[in-house]
Amino acid sequence: MIKLFASDLDGTLLHNGTNLNDRDIDSIQAIISEGMEFAVATGRMDRDILVVAKSIGSVAHRVSQNGAIVNDKTNQEISTSFFPIELSIKLHHAMEAIGQMYTVTTSDEVYVTKEFEIMKEMEEFLYFPIKIHGKLLEGYNDETIHVVKFSIVAPPEEVVGIRDTLVADFADVAEIYISDSRCVDIVPKGISKAYGLAQLMQGLNVRKEEVAVIGDSFNDVPMFQMTPHSYAMAGAKDAVKAHASCVVTSVSEAIEDLKAKGLI
Template sequence: MTNRSVIFFDIDGTLLKHDKTLPTSTKEAIFQLKELGHEVAIATGRAPFMFEDLRKELDIHTYVSYNGQYVVLNGEVVYSNPLNIDSLEKLTETALTNEHPVVYMDHEDMKANVPEHAYINESINTLKIDRFPTHDPHYYKGRELYQSLLFCREGEETQYEDNFKDFDFIRWHPLSVDILPNGGSKAKGIKKIVEKLGFPSEHQYAFGDGLNDIEMLSKITNSVAMGNAEESVKAVAKHVTKSVEEDGIVHGLQMVGLLSK
């Protein structure tokens, strides 16, 4: 175990470039890590069904999804942290009054509480996935949801932050914020995996670029922020690599000594 490490990778802006393509150098680096005996995992805000193709392409079966709310180790769910449905129902009522759409998400699908909205179209389309939320305003009933999306302009989420303390709100697009269980994070999801695998802190690595990576990068001993990350993200990381557009994953892995130059 002393020669093996576990490495967690964010997806958007980290593994994938801004056009949502996977650099060849990154794919090769992932397989080199696996050949060396390291454990490679994903830590993302995405739903499991939003990166199934990527998992297959990289042969990765361990992941933290929904920013830590749905955690899978070697294909088996080891932790889940669903949203408070009563609070979500009240939030939806407020959102409808404000004409702010909501999308409900479990581990298999996502459904919108309105038939159509420009904010949903614009933000979801940036993910370049083959799944789009269809209309089902009652999807939250009788099932566990691990994340929801609130569609509003920057600054408009403050009224929800003030009134719905069961949730954390993290913006991922100018027109959309993630709704998460209060206190949930990638860092907590990662902790569930490393406890199972037994990797000591000095053999834990994480790469990320977004605001939802701040806690992960601040708590993982060997953290690496992408060169394209915001300054607040770079500030908490132990290392800063090149941007995803400049083979930042390979450079970062070499920088921390996991791959040779």
């Protein structure tokens, strides 16, 4: 039986930025009322999950920043992972060299070094504004800025090339994921949504076969691979769907499938 259901946000539970589907909300509320644990696993920040959970009308376990930060539904911090200072500086310079908009994320803020033309468009799909911080390098050195994630925002046709370049240079010290058609995320080595869920599962005493997950992008693949009950959204790329056990059009459809299989 499934004891924990974990959902991605963008392109899965959230549509066009911040929109939730009423049927998905009803399905999540139903499984929570029946005693199942619910988690959100996302590349977004923890504070974004809190907003979504409030919209759903319930609390949620929270795996944010692609697994770098994990909090349970009681707000107990389970794990947090940061880049070391020297690596933060190297990655920062690598972001600058690519020449596209990049963001620097801490546990509670998203920063850019200057205003980018695409920022306003991005903020339409965010719950919180992006902050401009012109002295991030100084912040790394004096340890007032602890980086959890770097992200590059680029035209879709350039994303794979950027990912490949970063993998060639940093694969031994960081995890590099395509998290969206226009975004590449860089998080500390060993960090993934699967890692974050594993930290959560340990505290809940839940086994992998008692977990169901759903997502739509490459950063969801690690959690697809950790359980036999994985769902990819129909709009996902074929290379993503190939790692999931089922393909669905919504979170509610995944939950209905679990019910049909007698797993809920």
